[in-house]
Amino acid sequence: MEPEIAALATSAGTTVVALMATDAWQRIREGIVFLWRREHAERAEAVTAELEATREDLLAALATGDQEVEGELQAEWQGRIRRFLMARPEVAEHLRRLLAEFGPPTATAPGAIQHATASDHARIYQAGRDRHIHER
Template sequence: MDPEIVALASSAGTTIVTLMATDAWERVRDGITSLWRREHAERAEAIAAELDVTREDLLVASQTGDQAVEGELQAEWQGRIRRLLTAQPEVAEELRRLLDEFTPEAGAAPKATQHATASGHARIYQAGRDQHISER
């Protein structure tokens, strides 16, 4: 098994399931369905329906606190994507482009904004990460 295909499928499965509970879901769903439509047109609608069912399963599991479901769903989609890439390796580049749309650039610092207002004798302590305060 090509390690690059396995790594890409693993990343894709995780990203797809993670994005199911976000505002980006519709674009991800359309992108993944489009991959299947081009390579396996007869399965595209079934894949779209399976993506919707997976999203419903994820949302229900989130509401009930079943944390194991997310990992199971990721593994399920990792397998599907791996099989697609094994049968149609030319899809890999388009899949990478799709994932890049939803993955922050490597090394890009997260953006954070902090605002605080103090009055009187109040103190404000803000930190973007670790903070150690020693007052005596």
């Protein structure tokens, strides 16, 4: 079961952190805290605080253009969730259902995060859908 738990934890950590900067943040946060409260109640408040601190770190990093932080935060949550699932494997199905509510992340999903860096005289054009650029 270890590879299955590791894969689920990877998916969950990535999804949770990716949704922190979107409109879906409150829903995923509530779902994760609910799972902890249900199975590990004494840690639920600490997990809530850790989620909020992670979100603050992510938003600060996005504001400064630090692209490394998101991956680091995802790795942290992947580890936390993997350890939680190892101690409480019965939660795996509940976590799968929670993640299914949000579907696979797509580039055009509302609230999608796009990163770009320009230097010198470079231009960056980003769009979640079709974009037509006519330069002269």
